[in-house]
Each structure stands twice: as C-alpha cells, then as structure tokens.
Amino acid sequence: MTAKYAAVKPKRVKMRGENVTVFYGNKQALHGVTLDIAANKVTALIGPSGCGKSTFLRCLNRMNDTIEGARVEGVITLDGEDIYAPDIDVVELRARVGMVFQRPNPFPKSIYDNVAYGPRIHGLTKNRAELDEIVEKSLKSAGLFDEVKDRLHDAGTGLSGGQQQRLCIARAIAVSPEVILMDEPCSALDPIATARIEELIDDLRKNYTIAIVTHSMQQAARVSQYTAMFHLGSLVEMGETKIIFTSPKERRTQDYITGRFG
Amino acid sequence: MSVGAGIENNMPGGGAQAAALGACSAGDPAGRRRDIGLKRRYRAEKRFRFYGIAAIVFGLFFLVLLLWSIFAHGFGAFWQTTITLPVALEAQVIDPDNRLAAEPQSVSDPHFLAMIDYPLLLRRALAQKLGVAADDRAAMREIGQMISPSARGQMRRFLGANPQAIGTVQTIRFLASANVDAAFKGQINFSLPQDKRKISDRQRQWITLLSKEGLLHKSFNTGLFTRPASANAESSGLAVALIGSFYIILIVLVLALPIGVITAIYLEEYAGKNGFTDMIEVNINNLAAVPSIVFGILGLSVFINFLGLPRSASLVGGLVLSLMTLPTIIIAARVALQAVPVSIRAAALGLGASHTQTVFHHVLPLAAPGILTGTIIGLARALGETAPLLLIGMVAFIANYPHSPLDPATALPVQIYMWAGEAERSFVERSSAAIIVLLAILTLMNVTAVFLRRRFEKRQ
Ligand SMILES: Nc1ncnc2c1ncn2[C@@H]1O[C@H](COP(=O)(O)OP(=O)(O)OP(=O)(O)O)[C@@H](O)[C@H]1O
Numbered sequence: 001m002t003a004k005y006a007a008v009k010p011k012r013v014k015m016r017g018e019n020v021t022v023f024y025g026n027k028q029a030l031h032g033v034t035l036d037i038a039a040n041k042v043t044a045l046i047g048p049s050g051c052g053k054s055t056f057l058r059c060l061n062r063m064n065d066t067i068e069g070a071r072v073e074g075v076i077t078l079d080g081e082d083i084y085a086p087d088i089d090v091v092e093l094r095a096r097v098g099m100v101f102q103r104p105n106p107f108p109k110s111i112y113d114n115v116a117y118g119p120r121i122h123g124l125t126k127n128r129a130e131l132d133e134i135v136e137k138s139l140k141s142a143g144l145f146d147e148v149k150d151r152l153h154d155a156g157t158g159l160s161g162g163q164q165q166r167l168c169i170a171r172a173i174a175v176s177p178e179v180i181l182m183d184e185p186c187s188a189l190d191p192i193a194t195a196r197i198e199e200l201i202d203d204l205r206k207n208y209t210i211a212i213v214t215h216s217m218q219q220a221a222r223v224s225q226y227t228a229m230f231h232l233g234s235l236v237e238m239g240e241t242k243i244i245f246t247s248p249k250e251r252r253t254q255d256y257i258t259g260r261f262g
Numbered sequence: 263m264s265v266g267a268g269i270e271n272n273m274p275g276g277g278a279q280a281a282a283l284g285a286c287s288a289g290d291p292a293g294r295r296r297d298i299g300l301k302r303r304y305r306a307e308k309r310f311r312f313y314g315i316a317a318i319v320f321g322l323f324f325l326v327l328l329l330w331s332i333f334a335h336g337f338g339a340f341w342q343t344t345i346t347l348p349v350a351l352e353a354q355v356i357d358p359d360n361r362l363a364a365e366p367q368s369v370s371d372p373h374f375l376a377m378i379d380y381p382l383l384l385r386r387a388l389a390q391k392l393g394v395a396a397d398d399r400a401a402m403r404e405i406g407q408m409i410s411p412s413a414r415g416q417m418r419r420f421l422g423a424n425p426q427a428i429g430t431v432q433t434i435r436f437l438a439s440a441n442v443d444a445a446f447k448g449q450i451n452f453s454l455p456q457d458k459r460k461i462s463d464r465q466r467q468w469i470t471l472l473s474k475e476g477l478l479h480k481s482f483n484t485g486l487f488t489r490p491a492s493a494n495a496e497s498s499g500l501a502v503a504l505i506g507s508f509y510i511i512l513i514v515l516v517l518a519l520p521i522g523v524i525t526a527i528y529l530e531e532y533a534g535k536n537g538f539t540d541m542i543e544v545n546i547n548n549l550a551a552v553p554s555i556v557f558g559i560l561g562l563s564v565f566i567n568f569l570g571l572p573r574s575a576s577l578v579g580g581l582v583l584s585l586m587t588l589p590t591i592i593i594a595a596r597v598a599l600q601a602v603p604v605s606i607r608a609a610a611l612g613l614g615a616s617h618t619q620t621v622f623h624h625v626l627p628l629a630a631p632g633i634l635t636g637t638i639i640g641l642a643r644a645l646g647e648t649a650p651l652l653l654i655g656m657v658a659f660i661a662n663y664p665h666s667p668l669d670p671a672t673a674l675p676v677q678i679y680m681w682a683g684e685a686e687r688s689f690v691e692r693s694s695a696a697i698i699v700l701l702a703i704l705t706l707m708n709v710t711a712v713f714l715r716r717r718f719e720k721r722q
C-alpha cells in the first residue's frame with residue numbers, strides 16, 4: 001500500500017499518518033494507511049461507504065479516543081510531532097485541529113455563545129470586547145455574519161441547516177485551529193448552501209489546512225487540491241486532485257469516480 | 263419480466279380472471295385495485311382506538327370516584343364550629359382559696375393557672391345562655407359535653423395574658439365539641455333513637471337555639487394546619503405532620519439529589535464499563551424495586567440501634583427516605599444523561615473542551631429537565647411514604663411542635679394513617695382532609711416541576 005501512495009509528495013506537510021491501523025473492538029477498520037495532509041491545502045478523502053474515511057479523519061484529532069473500544073496504531077504527526085505521544089494533551093491537540101461534523105450540531109445556546117464557547121474555555125480573550133471581535137470575525141469568515149448580526153443572542157438551533165453548518169464552521173475557526181477536519185459537511189445541505197460552504201472552504205484554505213470527507217465527486221474536484229481514495233479500510237491512492245480525476249493509476253479509483261461502484 | 267405479469271402474480275386468484283379480462287392490467291385506472299387489506303387495517307385501528315378510550319374512561323372513572331369520595335368525606339374538616347359566649351370570669355371559681363388577695367403575683371404562676379376549673383366557667387356561661395339551672399347536674403353534664411376540652415388551654419392562656427380580666431365578663435370564642443360540630447354540619451342522623459347517637463334531643467334543641475341566636479359559627483379551620491396532635495378531634499391538627507414532612511423532604515432533597523446526580527454522572531460519564539460497574543448497575547436497579555418497609559428496617563437497625571439517633575425524629579425519616587429515593591434519582595438522571603445527543607458531546611470535545619467541561623457545560627444542562635422530573639417523582643414518593651416511617655417510630659402522639667429535625671415528629675401520610683384508624687367519625691373526616699392536603703402538596707410539586715422544566719427548556 002505504501003508504495004502506491006508515494007507518487008506524490010506535497011511540498012509542505014502539515015499532518016502525516018504513517019501505517020495507521022484502527023480497530024473497533026475486534027473489527028479492523030483501517031489497515032495501515034499512510035497519508036500526508038498538505039499545509040494550506042484542501043485534501044479530500046473519498047471512497048465508498050464504510051471504507052474508513054471518517055475513521056481516519058477522527059484519528060487526526062483523536063476523536064477516536066472518545067469511542068469505546070477504539071484502538072489506534074501507527075504514527076500520526078502534526079508538524080512532525082507525534083499526536084499520540086504520552087506528553088501530548090488531547091485538549092490542546094483539539095484546539096489546534098478542529099472538526100466540523102456531518103450533521104450541523106450547534107449547542108442549544110445562542111449564536112454568540114456557540115462561537116464564543118471555544119475562545120472562552122481556552123481563555124483566548126482578556127475581555128468582552130476581544131471576545132466580541134473574535135465572534136464577529138469568525139462569523140464573517142464563515143460567511144454567516146450578515147445573516148445573523150441582528151440576532152446574535154437568538155438560539156443557534158433556530159437557524160436553517162445551512163446556516164447551522166456555517167455556524168459550526170465559525171465555531172471551529174473561533175479557536176484559531178491550524179487544521180480543520182470536515183466530515184461530509186454538506187451532506188445535509190441543499191445545493192445553494194453547499195455552494196456557499198464550498199466557497200468558504202476555498203477561502204479558509206489561505207489560513208488553515210483542511211481535510212474533508214465527501215461523497216460528492218464534483219465537490220472533491222471543486223474544492224480540493226489533493227485527493228485520497230479509500231477502499232475497504234486501505235488507501236488506494238493519493239495524489240493531486242486533477243490527476244486523480246483525470247488519470248488515476250488504480251482501476252478501483254477510476255471505477256469509483258465514474259460511478260461504477262460505491 | 264413485464265410489469266403486468268408481476269402484478270398479475272400478486273392478484274388474489276389472479277390467473278384465470280386476469281386472462282379473461284385480457285389487456286386489463288397495470289396502469290389501467292378502471293382495472294381492479296389490489297386488495298391490500300385496507301379495510302382490515304382501518305378496522306384494527308378503530309378497534310385499538312376504542313380499547314384506548316375505554317381504558318382511559320375506566321381509569322378516569324376510578325380517579326373521579328376516588329377524588330369524589332375523599333372530597334366528600336374530608337371537605338367538612340376544613341370548617342370548624344365555634345361557640346361565642348359572654349363568659350363571667352368569676353373570682354370565686356378562679357380563686358376559691360382567695361390566694362390572689364395575699365399574693366397577687368401568683369396569677370402568673372403556671373401551677374395556679376393550671377388548677378383553675380375553666381370548664382365550670384364555660385358550662386355556667388353556656389347554661390345561663392340556654393336557661394338551664396346551674397344545679398341541674400344531668401343537664402350540666404350534657405352542656406359540658408358540648409364544649410371542646412381544648413377550650414381549657416385557651417382560657418388558661420387568656421387568663422395568663424390578661425389577669426386583670428378576673429371578675430369581669432368577657433366574650434370568648436371557643437371550639438365546640440366534635441359532636442356539636444358534626445351536628446351543626448348536619449352529619450348526625452337524628453332519626454336514630456337517642457341512645458344510638460352522639461347528640462341527645464336536648465342538646466339538639468340547644469344547638470338550634472344557639473345557632474338561632476347567632477352564637478354558633480362555622481369558620482375556616484386554621485387549626486387544622488396550626489395545631490399539633492390532640493386527643494380531641496376538633497382540636498387536632500396537622501402542624502406536627504406538616505413540619506415533619508417538610509424536614510423529611512428537605513433532608514431528602516439535600517442528600518439524595520446531589521448524591522444521586524453525582525453518582526449518575528460518575529457512572530454514566532466517567533466509570534469504565536466492567537464487571538464491577540455492571541454489578542453496581544444491577545444493584546441500583548434492584549434497590550429501586552426493594553419494598554419501602556425494608557428501608558424502614560434498615561433505618562431502625564442502622565440509624566437508631568447502631569448510630570443511636572433519636573427515635574421518631576424526622577432526621578431519621580429523612581435519612582431512610584433518602585436511601586429509598588436515591589435509586590430513583592440515579593436511574594432518572596442516568597436516563598437523562600444518556601438521552602443527551604452524542605453530537606453535542608462530539609461538538610464540545612472537538613472544540614477542545616475537556617471531558618469534565620463537556621459534561622458540566624453541555625451534557626448536564628441538557629439533562630437537567632429529565633433529572634428534575636426524576637427528582638420530583640422521587641420526592642413525591644418520599645412525601646407519600648408511610649411504612650418505613652412507622653418502623654422508625656414516627657407514628658406517635660406528638661403534641662409539641664418539632665423545633666429541629668431531631669425532635670420527635672410525624673409525617674403527613676402517617677398522620678392520615680393514625681386518624682383513619684380512630685373510631686370517631688370526626689377523626690376520619692380529618693383523615694380525608696389530610697389526604698386532600700397531601701394531594702394538594704403533591705399537585706403543587708408537580709406543577710412546580712412542569713414549570714421549572716419549561717424554564718429549563720426555554721433557556722436552551
Ligand atoms: N464506533 C464504531 N464502532 C464500531 N465500528 C465502527 C465504528 N465506527 C465505524 N465503525 C466501522 O468502521 C468501518 C469504517 O467506518 P467509517 O465510519 O470510518 O466509514 P466511512 O468511510 O466514514 O463511511 P461513510 O461514508 O458511510 O461515512 C465501518 O465498517 C464501520 O462499520
């Protein structure tokens with residue numbers, strides 16, 4: 001498997017998984033995946049359902065730790081540092097590697113409090129004015145500010161699905177992470193909301209490194225610079241998106257992209 | 263396979279008929295519709311609706327019957343009959359040995375005050391009003407039976423506070439005896455022969471006379487809430503039971519709520535899943551099903567016999583009922599915690615909240631309404647619990663207000679139990695009144711729960 005991936009080497013690697021193997025109880029979900037996430041690029045993870053995309057993504061900020069019976073082997077690094085090393089604090093790691101989930105999951109609190117929660121718990125601001133500023137900046141980067149600026153203190157759960165997802169993105173960027181992981185962030189959204197989020201992802205790339213799981217080939221092609229194809233818990237191939245989509249080396253990738261299986 | 267063929271195969275008895283009708287097959291609106299048992303399904307639904315409504319009507323009928331019988335029996339006890347009379351505080355009755363002339367300060371001496379024959383004063387006042395000669399001993403005895411023995415204490419307190427009133431005539435309002443009360447409320451059947459009822463013909467005439475003169479009053483029975491236990495129905499009240507129940511509920515709330523919630527949080531959020539926690543879980547579920555009397559026995563042997571806490575004290579009652587309520591609260595809190603969506607936990611953890619921050623900032627607030635409901639249910643159960651309290655001696659005649667949870671007290675349900683066991687009708691009436699009070703408190707608690715729940719849910 002390792003050999004197949006070696007074709008491309010991103011210039012600057014932000015996160016790197018080496019031989020990542022994951023078990024849920026006795027069931028093996030990932031078989032030695034080796035994969036680089038390039039800095040300030042969007043890396044798309046594609047592959048048929050159940051192939052381990054979410055599992056790999058969750059390894060990158062150790063969300064698998066919260067799943068009972070999950071066991072991760074191999075080495076995952078962030079800026080060259082092993083994130084599973086004993087001296088790494090998982091709370092700090094998650095402040096550096098944020099996550100946006102498949103279904104929008106705003107806290108049942110106000111819009112403001114949703115965004116302010118991260119900065120508050122990490123003590124990122126000294127006073128209310130600074131916090132206000134972060135909230136506004138994050139909502140602006142998530143492209144939501146204009147829609148909600150008059151009702152910042154209304155419930156976040158009262159927004160539309162697309163707005164909620166952008167709120168979740170704003171919430172994730174409010175803690176200024178270095179990497180943002182997105183697990184099918186548009187799967188619950190309509191095409192217009194999806195388009196807005198895709199634009200947003202493209203914007204965010206300037207400041208953040210992004211890894212995104214998606215089932216939409218068009219989306220992967222539109223937003224990502226690198227694409228990794230998974231199948232049955234293994235990495236099939238990884239490369240620059242335009243190459244993967246035009247001339248994949250692997251037949252399975254070709255078949256999946258053209259919709260012959262999945 | 264053509265669509266038509268598929269449908270024909272599904273037709274009941276299709277083959278021949280379909281062949282006969284030839285081209286008539288799928289997509290033909292005039293064609294035969296498949297019998298998919300709609301009628302049967304609607305019939306089943308109707309039947310089920312009928313069963314449901316029947317069950318509700320049945321339940322409501324008994325609820326109404328229960329409430330009606332309690333209110334019919336107990337409502338009267340919220341009114342109490344008093345007699346208002348000018349009473350001559352004759353010096354020779356109050357001070358037959360003329361002690362006051364020698365030592366006037368003895369009027370505040372409790373011993374002196376206790377020796378006075380107050381009933382005689384009241385009997386004479388009543389006899390005068392009714393035109394009965396003071397030397398007609400039989401009549402005087404019947405007059406005496408019309409006055410509540412509690413008037414004695416009332417007179418003593420009055421004289422103690424107003425010694426200058428000796429020798430004057432004072433208008434005093436005192437409780438009529440339970441039998442007069444019953445007769446005045448129309449609860450006595452006068453078609454029975456005289457010796458089979460509690461009020462004689464003569465007394466009946468007197469009652470009529472008094473009420474004509476406007477000296478008998480039915481007024482709201484504040485004594486029911488402010489008086490302690492008494493041997494006389496008309497002057498016994500729920501005060502001790504109310505205070506006892508209040509202490510108990512307070513203790514249960516202060517002990518069982520935090521312990522229960524902390525236990526639930528620990529088991530649900532922190533403890534690993536292993537044989538030991540499984541065992542704890544099974545035991546908690548078992549404890550919730552243990553009959554309450556067992557907790558009473560436990561309380562008796564541990565708190566009273568072993569730890570030496572006082573018998574009959576609401577502290578022990580509260581401790582025992584806390585133990586009994588704990589499993590209920592733990593189970594309710596665990597269910598509430600489990601019901602918090604995983605996505606909320608993931609959101610918080612994904613932002614870098616620590617486990618404890620996630621629990622206390624997000625999970626617990628979302629679980630609060632459920633925990634609250636469980637707590638109120640537990641408290642309501644504790645408030646209505648009788649059996650364990652009987653075992654720890656909270657069933658007693660207690661005439662003094664408990665000033666602390668260490669003082670002897672009773673509880674509302676125990677008071678109901680004690681009054682219901684009395685032979686006298688007036689006590690049984692009070693028993694029903696106490697049930698009404700208990701139900702009112704329970705309703706109040708539930709309304710509070712609903713209100714708080716709404717508040718919690720709105721905040722989110
Ligand atoms: N919490 C879990 N417990 C046990 N098995 C799990 C768990 N989560 C995932 N798995 C298993 O691990 C494998 C990979 O799952 P994963 O969720 O990573 O797939 P995926 O590629 O994200 O699929 P999808 O596109 O449908 O989201 C699957 O076989 C799944 O059944």
Ligand SMILES: [Mg+2]
Pocket residue numbers: 053054055183213
């Ligand atoms: Mg997934």
